[in-house]
Amino acid sequence: MQDLAALGHVEVDWTADRFACAPPTAAFLYRSSGSVLLTGARPRGLLDKLSALADEHDELDFFVHDPTPQTRGPNTVLIEVEPDAIDQLCALVGLQFVFDPAGRIAERLGAAALDRVAHKENWPPREDIPRRLFDPSTFRFEPGGDGDTPGLWWYDGYRREEAWIRARGHWWQVPTREYGPYLAHPDVAFLVYSFTRQQLSVPQSVPLPPLQARAATLASGRLPRRVASKRGTVALYDNIAPELAERISASLGSPLGEPG
Numbered sequence: 676m677q678d679l680a681a682l683g684h685v686e687v688d689w690t691a692d693r694f695a696c697a698p699p700t701a702a703f704l705y706r707s708s709g710s711v712l713l714t715g716a717r718p719r720g721l722l723d724k725l726s727a728l729a730d731e732h733d734e735l736d737f738f739v740h741d742p743t744p745q746t747r748g749p750n751t752v753l754i755e756v757e758p759d760a761i762d763q764l765c766a767l768v769g770l771q772f773v774f775d776p777a778g779r780i781a782e783r784l785g786a787a788a789l790d791r792v793a794h795k796e797n798w799p800p801r802e803d804i805p806r807r808l809f810d811p812s813t814f815r816f817e818p819g820g821d822g823d824t825p826g827l828w829w830y831d832g833y834r835r836e837e838a839w840i841r842a843r844g845h846w847w848q849v850p851t852r853e854y855g856p857y858l859a860h861p862d863v864a865f866l867v868y869s870f871t872r873q874q875l876s877v878p879q880s881v882p883l884p885p886l887q888a889r890a891a892t893l894a895s896g897r898l899p900r901r902v903a904s905k906r907g908t909v910a911l912y913d914n915i916a917p918e919l920a921e922r923i924s925a926s927l928g929s930p931l932g933e934p935g
Contacts, residue, residue: 681892683714712896713752777894784926793847827859853884864932
């Protein structure tokens with residue numbers, strides 16, 4: 676579900692255990708040779724309808740590329756289309772059109788802060804609950820330790836582990852757990868960006884929060900590749916412009932590192 680949400684196919688309310696399919700959408704991608712990404716819902720027969728449309732309307736200059744498989748997600752479908760034909764194509768097929776979804780999401784990302792994405796609690800988590808403390812030097816959660824130690828803690832929960840931060844003399848509960856490492860350790864450069872490769876590297880154990888992950892994913896329309904590195908397994912997002920990398924970094928309050 677996280678991958679489907681990152682690709683823009685579904686919207687998920689994680690706290691209420693609900694999801695809904697996004698409307699069928701044609702999303703224009705930068706540096707894609709004038710192609711749009713088919714995202715959102717894919718009603719049965721949509722691809723057949725596109726193929727038939729190409730035969731019925733010679734004046735429409737577009738071409739549907741063969742779907743490209745992904746390991747952990749649905750096939751990627753790109754449509755090469757002339758700019759002046761996009762509106763007519765979308766109207767005939769029933770698609771919404773979005774220009775640069777990655778940039779549109781990124782420019783609306785607010786700055787992460789404890790007061791914005793976490794809840795200050797008047798009581799600490801129970802000491803008898805199994806817990807693990809995050810080590811920013813290894814990107815791992817280690818068991819044991821003094822529960823009053825400042826930092827990011829994961830406590831066993833009913834459905835999944837809960838993220839808690841000990842900071843400013845208080846306990847903070849983080850509903851969107853992915854924010855935890857960035858909030859607890861704002862000086863650590865978890866994100867590494869290559870200007871030459873236009874590539875963003877994120878440790879697999881410190882994933883991007885949902886909206887940041889969607890912005891990075893929709894820059895290429897492809898899920899990140901998982902590769903081994905000196906920092907352990909990392910997720911590599913492709914086709915990331917410098918401005919997008921900087922906006923994602925700023926939204927997390929985390930420095931943007933360079934390849935070492």
